[in-house]
Amino acid sequence: MSNTNQQVRLAARPTGTPGPEVWEHTTEPVGEPGEGRVVVKVSHLSLDPAMRGWMNAGKSYVPPVEVGAVMRALGLGEVVASNSPDLAVGDVVTGLLGVQTHAEVDARGLQKVQPSDAVPPERYLAVLGMPGATAYFGLLEVGELAEGDTVVVSGAAGAVGSIVGQLAKIKGAGKVIGIAGGPEKCAWLTEELGFDAAIDYRNSDVAARLRELTPDGIDVYFDNVGGEILDAALARLATHARVVLCGAISQYNATEGIHAPANYLSLLTTRSKMEGFVFPDYAHRAGEAAQALSGWLAQGRITAREDVVDGPVTDFGEVLLKLFRGENTGKLVLRLP
């Protein structure tokens, strides 16, 4: 192993939007894998809104990334050295590889995948990976989707939201409305993904549009953004509605307190629930979601789209910001040289 491992480490905890000052680029020699471990040459890195939360100190659903540590990231790559009977050199795997070019990791934490002409590698970080499973369990289990439901999803052109809407249609939702930023994203939702309607939050009054589009209220609101959009959705809840809290990307970089949901008492008058969930609680069932989703993909009932950016690992910090600027459509992936 003569290669050099290039790494991106968290240099400081960010205040607000994470600029270049929070990242440190380091290099290390690539070592030999320890017992039961492998070295993976990373080819694709997953960029996720949740990363912003991992950078903060304090209690959350996973420990924070320590200052000085390699940034946590899901990724995909090829095994280049193995000290585990479970994986061989040449196997392609996904898992928590970190923002680095070479990851020396426990083989038990990795999933073997088989990219092909039909299924590009980045898809295993998208609909066939964590975002797909997040949409699947969030909508069906937490959201308790029922036939005929009116479903609204924010961040609808993102990795999770774009699957939520399509899955809702497959599962018999009566009406699926996506909220996204800009006319291109909105057109993609209705023209290519089969959403019944889209609301461009940058160019329209979300509350007013929701009133028009949901005369009988919202049965499932799948929230990826928080803020004023969450409040607008709360004001439209039907009786016994389910609000799935999957994220709040509009609030992650807030420096002066977040936009709190002033309409939360709508949960009381409509007897609705608002429930948070994160993928790791369903990780043991990820195969179930991937199997179902790959079937619909093969049938053409789900359209997958990844937003692949080519660049060196040192571009990570800059590419991450595309998420917070709403510049990605579909799953954002950094493809390493």
Place this chain on the structure above:
Amino acid sequence: MSNTNQQVRLAARPTGTPGPEVWEHTTEPVGEPGEGRVVVKVSHLSLDPAMRGWMNAGKSYVPPVEVGAVMRALGLGEVVASNSPDLAVGDVVTGLLGVQTHAEVDARGLQKVQPSDAVPPERYLAVLGMPGATAYFGLLEVGELAEGDTVVVSGAAGAVGSIVGQLAKIKGAGKVIGIAGGPEKCAWLTEELGFDAAIDYRNSDVAARLRELTPDGIDVYFDNVGGEILDAALARLATHARVVLCGAISQYNATEGIHAPANYLSLLTTRSKMEGFVFPDYAHRAGEAAQALSGWLAQGRITAREDVVDGPVTDFGEVLLKLFRGENTGKLVLRLP
């Protein structure tokens, strides 16, 4: 029927705290009961925080009280005229009788009760009535109380909260903490009702006290008050906690926007749910709650307390304000002459 029916009607929708200007006192002759109906001479009126919501225009879980209509209220009284085979003169009943001295109502909406030396009539408007059932279904079904749970209840010295805490202890909660206003109420909770601890929100820092008292977080938070106390509880949620939204009395009279729960993202990081509920959804099962609660009452495992105010029906508006000032301990009832 030569009696006169004295009534309290909603004269105008209130802004903020409802003063005397929102009430109109009227009198009508008491008529004969229609087919299937009875006339009830009202002896006890239930005063409930929910009444404030009924006075507002707009969509809620029940239609608003119309301006000009007799104010909606649960009450107890004796049948003085019957045109129904189901009820006889002399029967004592509870139901939606309205704020008036004589109610001409459908017999099917009434429950026959049997006050005795052991069970005073007002108790059927308290632990054996709507507040008891609210505590029962809210804690056990919405709150999904499990053995060993840390339970926190706000408005803990009120009609619902005082039952929630006692019920939690009976059902095996590990620790029960009540939040109430003033040292007398707090002493009542810990010394007479068996709460493990009480927090006097008027004289202490609720957030700091919750940090001390819930080292492992809160499993069930039963909220009757909203506002800053809800936020303090959200900050202490354990993993997979349940927040039962039963009321928000601190916010009902707000005129400049409510205190929105800025810590709502704690639901996401702890994968918890916040769910609203109201008694009417469980009204068909009220007998189940009353039966269980009356058993524990008879065994002395539940201590009941009603705050009975004697006065004419025209005192209703003034007595109602005791709720918003936090002046009642236990269930507030107006006993008519």
